[in-house]
Amino acid sequence: EDQVTQSPEALRLQEGESSSLNCSYTVSGLRGLFWYRQDPGKGPEFLFTLYSAGEEKEKERLKATLTKKESFLHITAPKPEDSATYLCAVQASGDMRFGAGTRLTVKP
């Protein structure tokens, strides 16, 4: 069965303090690995799709990378507005399976 594990569960950073979020996955026939951002009281918002090992995607202060077993979401010089829960999901032959998320708090 497809499995997605995210770590850490929660991460508190000072503004400007760079860090990385991890997503480990077990899936047969990966079609795509997805990153989403979820703000309190809202639905997940799509950020990136990664398809194969070695691929990287960037958006503002976020960069997502992919290996055969895990993905990292690197956050460079974060700002308080980056505070949210970041969700990782994998898709093989069927629906999208989500991890439990990492709750990121960036303090000014």
Place this chain on the structure above:
Amino acid sequence: DTAVSQTPKYLVTQMGNDKSIKCEQNLGHDTMYWYKQDSKKFLKIMFSYNNKELIINETVPNRFSPKSPDKAHLNLHINSLELGDSAVYFCASSQESRTGFGYTFGSGTRLTVV
């Protein structure tokens, strides 16, 4: 605005009642989904519909039934509500031919069963 919209946003009801949550998308997507997010924020797929056909049905109780009158709507009907049904329910949509764009989610319906 193009979006996935769900109603109601909040729903408080007593055990044993029957309730429905409505979902509409105006993105022209061909597949719609229902996800349940529990208290630990874990999103689990419940159903998906593609061109009015149910293509995924996870091990959810048969008290839950999706109803799709057309490609733009996927409503969730719940019979005989139980305390454990309390959660946030998200509707989402996607285009099968454009999987790289991920899913577009609604803003959620917080269901509280008392």
